[in-house]
Each structure stands twice: as structure tokens, then as C-alpha cells.
Ligand SMILES: Nc1ncnc2c1ncn2[C@@H]1O[C@H](COP(=O)(O)OP(=O)(O)O)[C@@H](O)[C@H]1O
């Protein structure tokens with residue numbers, strides 16, 4: 001029997017693992033003993049109905065929320081049990097985030113928005129802005145470096161958000177419904193850019209989406225149901241039709 005086509009990162013130890021993750025908000029747990037692996041150079045899509053716990057899982061994996069039980073391990077080191085300051089520093093240095101609405105700072109130009117995670121990480125302004133402008137160019141909006149978010153379309157703002165998530169060279173990009181606020185064509189374009197840039201950079205991608213066409217482009221896909229993960233098998237050809 002032929003093995004599954006090995007993508008980059010397959011067969012090597014996972015970059016990030018969640019084991020036995022349980023998380024609730026007072027009532028019944030939203031996540032109930034979830035196990036998940038994130039591999040270098042691969043994209044993992046998380047799908048599931050609204051309210052099923054997708055964002056909760058992303059926040060637990062990204063050390064935003066501590067789990068009630070279980071562990072999150074990054075390159076062999078546990079990260080979920082660190083204090084808030086240590087987790088914040090880790091998120092800034094090692095992770096990139098893209099949300100449904102770009103959450104750009106309205107008072108800052110595009111290049112300053114992209115440079116912000118680097119500046120918060122201690123980079124000096126000149127080099128950070130140069131790197132930011134390179135990334136904006138790579139994402140096809142090099143002409144918009146001096147625009148503020150209010151002077152851009154939704155798709156352009158999401159490109160800025162993608163640049164911001166990647167410019168500091170994160171190991172993992174977490175994207176929560178990154179194309180959910182965009183029209184179909186802009187969503188497809190933005191998804192293409194996100195997958196292509198993450199793959200080129202060698203980072204891992206964890207992407208939450210309602211959009212099965214987007215999930216079908218990921219290397220792996222799981223769905224959350226009743227607090228647990230199930231593998232999903234998506235056929236790109238049929239989903240795209
Ligand atoms: N901060 C919170 N406080 C209380 N309940 C929450 C909170 N965040 C999420 N929930 C609840 O947890 C469940 C899962 O939410 P969420 O992870 O946001 O799901 P999804 O992203 O799949 O829509 C929902 O029932 C939601 O109402």
C-alpha cells in the first residue's frame with residue numbers, strides 16, 4: 001500500500017501538541033479531552049458549527065487561554081502552565097494572529113501596523129518598517145504602505161493583517177475565520193495569499209473556517225463536535241465545484 005503523500009513536516013515530531021485539552025466557561029466543558037498536533041510547514045483547518053468551540057481551541061493552543069485540564073507543548077516544552085506575562089511574550093515572539101476583522105490600529109499606517117509586533121518584540125523602528133514594507137510588497141499592496149486602515153478595502157486590510165501575522169517570522173500562524181468578513185472572490189484571493197505565504201515561510205498554519213473550500217486547501221482538517229475532534233475528509237474537486 002502506498003503511504004499518504006508526505007507533505008513537509010510529516011513524519012517529524014509535531015511542532016505543537018495539545019493533549020487531553022478540556023476547557024469550559026462554568027457550565028459543561030466546550031472542549032472535552034481534545035488531542036491535536038500541529039506540524040511544521042503544514043496547514044491544519046478546524047471546522048465545525050458556530051458555538052462548537054473552534055475559537056476556544058485556537059485560544060487554548062495559542063496560549064491565550066489556559067486549559068482547565070490537559071497540556072499544550074511547543075517543541076517539547078509545556079506552555080499552557082506559564083504565567084500571563086510569559087505567555088504574552090511567547091505569543092508575541094513565536095505566534096502570528098489573523099482574525100475575521102483585521103483588528104488593525106486605525107491611527108497607524110499600513111507599514112506601522114505590520115511593524116507593530118516587531119516593535120513590541122524590541123526591534124528598532126527603521127529595520128522593522130523596512131521589513132514591514134517588504135511584506136506589504138510581497139502581498140501585492142506595496143503601494144498602500146502609507147494608508148491607514150480606514151482608507152483601504154476589507155480585502156486590503158486583511159492583506160495587511162496577513163503581513164502583520166508573518167513579518168516577525170512566527171513558528172505558527174493562528175487564523176480565526178480570516179476570510180469570514182470578505183466577499184467570495186476576495187476571500188479566495190486572501191486565502192490563497194495566506195496559504196502561499198505561510199508555506200513559503202515554512203511556518204505552520206492553524207486556520208478556523210466555516211468555508212469548506214478553504215478547509216479543503218489545508219493539509220489536514222478536523223471538525224469539533226460535542227467537545228471532541230473528528231478528522232474530516234474533504235475532496236478539493238467536489239468542494240470547489
Ligand atoms: N468568554 C466566554 N464566556 C462564556 N462562554 C463562552 C466564552 N467564550 C465562548 N463561550 C461559549 O463557548 C462555546 C464555544 O464558543 P467558541 O469557542 O467561540 O465557538 P466557535 O468559535 O466554534 O463559534 C459557545 O457556547 C460560547 O457561547
Ligand SMILES: [Mg+2]
Nearest residue numbers: 054055056176
Ligand atoms: Mg469562533
